[in-house]
Amino acid sequence: MTDARRGRPRSDQADRAILGAAADLLTSVGYERLSVEGIAARAGVAKQTIYRRWPSKAAVVAEAVLAAQSGVAIAPPADTGDLRADLQEWALQYGLWLADPVVSAMIRGLVAAAVDSQTNATRLYDHLADPIRTAILSRLTQEAERGTLRKNADLDALIDAILGTMLYRVLSSLTDAPKPDLGGLMNILVDGVRAQ
Amino acid sequence: MTDARRGRPRSDQADRAILGAAADLLTSVGYERLSVEGIAARAGVAKQTIYRRWPSKAAVVAEAVLAAQSGVAIAPPADTGDLRADLQEWALQYGLWLADPVVSAMIRGLVAAAVDSQTNATRLYDHLADPIRTAILSRLTQEAERGTLRKNADLDALIDAILGTMLYRVLSSLTDAPKPDLGGLMNILVDGVRAQ
Amino acid sequence: MTDARRGRPRSDQADRAILGAAADLLTSVGYERLSVEGIAARAGVAKQTIYRRWPSKAAVVAEAVLAAQSGVAIAPPADTGDLRADLQEWALQYGLWLADPVVSAMIRGLVAAAVDSQTNATRLYDHLADPIRTAILSRLTQEAERGTLRKNADLDALIDAILGTMLYRVLSSLTDAPKPDLGGLMNILVDGVRAQ
Amino acid sequence: MTDARRGRPRSDQADRAILGAAADLLTSVGYERLSVEGIAARAGVAKQTIYRRWPSKAAVVAEAVLAAQSGVAIAPPADTGDLRADLQEWALQYGLWLADPVVSAMIRGLVAAAVDSQTNATRLYDHLADPIRTAILSRLTQEAERGTLRKNADLDALIDAILGTMLYRVLSSLTDAPKPDLGGLMNILVDGVRAQ
DNA sequence: CTCTAAGCGAGACGGTACGTCCGGTCTTCTA
DNA sequence: TAGAAGACCGGACGTACCGTCTCGCTTAGAG
Numbered sequence: 065m066t067d068a069r070r071g072r073p074r075s076d077q078a079d080r081a082i083l084g085a086a087a088d089l090l091t092s093v094g095y096e097r098l099s100v101e102g103i104a105a106r107a108g109v110a111k112q113t114i115y116r117r118w119p120s121k122a123a124v125v126a127e128a129v130l131a132a133q134s135g136v137a138i139a140p141p142a143d144t145g146d147l148r149a150d151l152q153e154w155a156l157q158y159g160l161w162l163a164d165p166v167v168s169a170m171i172r173g174l175v176a177a178a179v180d181s182q183t184n185a186t187r188l189y190d191h192l193a194d195p196i197r198t199a200i201l202s203r204l205t206q207e208a209e210r211g212t213l214r215k216n217a218d219l220d221a222l223i224d225a226i227l228g229t230m231l232y233r234v235l236s237s238l239t240d241a242p243k244p245d246l247g248g249l250m251n252i253l254v255d256g257v258r259a260q
Numbered sequence: 261m262t263d264a265r266r267g268r269p270r271s272d273q274a275d276r277a278i279l280g281a282a283a284d285l286l287t288s289v290g291y292e293r294l295s296v297e298g299i300a301a302r303a304g305v306a307k308q309t310i311y312r313r314w315p316s317k318a319a320v321v322a323e324a325v326l327a328a329q330s331g332v333a334i335a336p337p338a339d340t341g342d343l344r345a346d347l348q349e350w351a352l353q354y355g356l357w358l359a360d361p362v363v364s365a366m367i368r369g370l371v372a373a374a375v376d377s378q379t380n381a382t383r384l385y386d387h388l389a390d391p392i393r394t395a396i397l398s399r400l401t402q403e404a405e406r407g408t409l410r411k412n413a414d415l416d417a418l419i420d421a422i423l424g425t426m427l428y429r430v431l432s433s434l435t436d437a438p439k440p441d442l443g444g445l446m447n448i449l450v451d452g453v454r455a456q
Numbered sequence: 457m458t459d460a461r462r463g464r465p466r467s468d469q470a471d472r473a474i475l476g477a478a479a480d481l482l483t484s485v486g487y488e489r490l491s492v493e494g495i496a497a498r499a500g501v502a503k504q505t506i507y508r509r510w511p512s513k514a515a516v517v518a519e520a521v522l523a524a525q526s527g528v529a530i531a532p533p534a535d536t537g538d539l540r541a542d543l544q545e546w547a548l549q550y551g552l553w554l555a556d557p558v559v560s561a562m563i564r565g566l567v568a569a570a571v572d573s574q575t576n577a578t579r580l581y582d583h584l585a586d587p588i589r590t591a592i593l594s595r596l597t598q599e600a601e602r603g604t605l606r607k608n609a610d611l612d613a614l615i616d617a618i619l620g621t622m623l624y625r626v627l628s629s630l631t632d633a634p635k636p637d638l639g640g641l642m643n644i645l646v647d648g649v650r651a652q
Numbered sequence: 653m654t655d656a657r658r659g660r661p662r663s664d665q666a667d668r669a670i671l672g673a674a675a676d677l678l679t680s681v682g683y684e685r686l687s688v689e690g691i692a693a694r695a696g697v698a699k700q701t702i703y704r705r706w707p708s709k710a711a712v713v714a715e716a717v718l719a720a721q722s723g724v725a726i727a728p729p730a731d732t733g734d735l736r737a738d739l740q741e742w743a744l745q746y747g748l749w750l751a752d753p754v755v756s757a758m759i760r761g762l763v764a765a766a767v768d769s770q771t772n773a774t775r776l777y778d779h780l781a782d783p784i785r786t787a788i789l790s791r792l793t794q795e796a797e798r799g800t801l802r803k804n805a806d807l808d809a810l811i812d813a814i815l816g817t818m819l820y821r822v823l824s825s826l827t828d829a830p831k832p833d834l835g836g837l838m839n840i841l842v843d844g845v846r847a848q
Numbered sequence: 849c850t851c852t853a854a855g856c857g858a859g860a861c862g863g864t865a866c867g868t869c870c871g872g873t874c875t876t877c878t879a
Numbered sequence: 880t881a882g883a884a885g886a887c888c889g890g891a892c893g894t895a896c897c898g899t900c901t902c903g904c905t906t907a908g909a910g
Binding site: 486487488489514564565567568570571572573574577578581585606609610612613614616617619620621622623624625627628630631632633634636637639640641643644645646647648649652 | 767
């Protein structure tokens with residue numbers, strides 16, 4: 065054991081103010097027009113206080129989005145015995161969540177932050193995608209143990225299809241394009257893996 | 261009568277130099293560190309010459325990516341009569357295309373350009389996603405006419421699952437995360453829509 | 457003959473605005489609290505426009521002071537035949553000039569700019585001191601030709617004493633210290649070089 | 653009774669380290685690029701320890717220069733009975749002192765510190781100029797009492813000429829300009845005040 | 849021999865300014 | 880006209896210091 069913490073400790077009030085300001089601005093002006101200077105101003109914080117913590121705008125945004133989202137627990141689908149209905153219900157719930165402009169603005173921001181950065185991309189997929197993957201997998205595993213799924217069903221591929229479609233929906237939410245339908249997708253997927 | 265274009269016509273050599281430089285830089289430094297000034301310098305062109313053609317960096321990038329990709333015709337899956345095999349084959353081919361670092365860098369750039377911009381998002385989805393949608397739909401329609409698909413199968417949802425998974429694969433290509441498997445996905449989807 | 461000037465030429469309206477703003481601020485807030493940013497703001501000019509022309513705050517200030525002073529011709533002392541009276545008159549006139557708070561603020565600023573910089577120091581001594589040296593020397597030379605000065609009189613030393621005392625007076629103008637008396641000095645100097 | 657200082661007393665080792673670091677840095681990087689943070693780092697001292705003692709960089713520099721110079725006693729010119737020779741000798745000695753790059757760097761620093769500050773200007777003139785003034789005046793007074801000077805000679809003006817010339821020499825030491833000659837000056841001044 | 853009041857190195861804090869980069873726009877000259 | 884060149888205003892970048900403010904830790908005199 066070596067040197068105790070020396071000097072004034074970092075203020076976690078500043079942490080909160082920064083992440084909050086970043087999330088607010090991301091929602092209101094979008095990723096491109098978001099600036100570290102703007103975050104500092106809104107948070108009532110010096111720029112250096114931001115740069116002491118994160119190396120770039122992308123990193124701040126990534127953390128801000130994950131922090132904002134960390135309150136939302138990703139619940140696994142219920143288990144009523146009816147896989148199709150359970151997934152439909154789950155899709156409905158998270159489809160509404162994704163449709164919230166604030167949520168989709170934040171996720172689009174996170175994607176922008178991840179597009180150029182290995183580190184942020186990893187954070188994104190570890191912290192946002194993995195909980196969803198785990199949640200759905202737990203429900204599918206229950207089903208598999210009852211023997212109601214095909215033996216060789218590729219559950220990872222199934223989950224990726226769900227995640228990919230959700231991502232696609234969020235990214236295309238700026239366009240007039242018809243939004244991918246999570247309900248219809250679930251129907252196909254369930255039929256595709258159900259034991260015959 | 262003087263309605264014909266007067267003065268020096270635009271140089272399409274300049275066009276090509278600009279789009280080529282943009283594509284090169286996008287691949288080599290990524291979207292964030294790409295600048296209009298950098299494109300102009302590499303293309304040996306004045307900034308004004310770029311701004312005469314496109315309103316923003318995002319628009320240049322979008323056009324550059326689409327131009328680079330326009331050589332690649334999105335062929336519909338072959339029709340051997342075996343839908344599963346045909347989609348597997350198609351997935352294999354485009355899976356390899358997406359795995360090319362240059363292609364994925366460009367698509368990630370386009371996503372970055374689209375994240376904040378309704379216009380670029382629309383361009384992206386019209387020019388990249390729609391041809392794929394059309395290609396797959398044409399094969400599925402053939403199949404449907406033979407009556408080998410369920411009556412109520414939601415073909416749009418199926419295609420969105422494919423597009424979403426492809427997008428997810430590209431965006432996660434920076435991470436060490438296991439890549440979504442297009443082959444396994446196709447299996448599930450075919451089973452999910454095939455008439456029983 | 458090679459390439460004519462290409463591109464948009466520098467705006468000499470900007471030049472004037474910058475130098476004017478610098479002179480104003482130097483007078484009103486002093487050298488230490490003068491900032492390039494402040495000059496830019498007051499001149500209605502972008503910072504880059506200043507940095508295109510001068511490498512540092514010290515260089516801008518040096519140029520501004522010299523420009524402001526360039527209107528003031530340093531006249532040689534009159535030649536009435538009475539060297540003592542002529543130098544007294546000259547000292548009175550320039551003593552009043554130095555006593556002007558604006559003038560002394562500018563000269564103090566120039567000294568501050570010159571203290572660390574060989575380049576600015578040289579500018580200062582070439583453009584401010586040399587004209588004074590030349591002016592006085594021309595009067596002394598007339599006198600020497602009449603044979604009214606000692607043969608071996610060190611006229612350079614005499615002039616340096618005048619310049620040094622003027623400088624000392626300006627730099628000590630912030631203090632309550634009694635101001636060096638140019639009139640008394642002239643008396644001594646004239647007596648010190650007059651043929652006996 | 654509780655008027656004695658309580659708590660840990662100030663460390664005069666810190667004092668010495670600070671003033672030494674300031675003097676070193678002033679010599680090596682000049683006044684402009686000198687920073688309190690740099691002094692603290694070089695002295696191995698916390699910034700607060702500096703600010704507890706002095707209110708500003710200029711004040712530290714002023715004290716550092718005066719401390720460094722305090723070892724050098726300003727001796728009055730010797731009295732051999734020959735005023736001219738005595739002043740020449742004195743000028744020679746202090747001319748060499750001023751020619752030392754370390755000394756002139758420090759004095760230039762002090763001038764920079766004094767340019768904007770009434771307080772530091774006063775310190776400068778009280779602590780550097782006054783001892784010189786006193787030293788020379790004492791010699792001149794001896795001479796005056798012997799009746800070898802003119803009755804109405806303005807001794808203050810004479811001394812200001814010496815101080816001004818010395819200052820001018822230091823400030824112009826960065827340039828290639830010929831240095832004012834203290835020896836020649838002394839000749840003129842002596843001739844200018846000597847009883848005829 | 850504890851209590852309390854400094855002082856100390858360390859380092860974070862809100863700020864201001866730095867010098868640079870780039871975004872779009874605007875001349876100027878040349879083709 | 881278009882195009883290369885490059886200056887213009889503006890805004891943000893990431894860094895350096897400013898002077899202040901905790902931290903935990905001495906180091907003293909007072910009780």
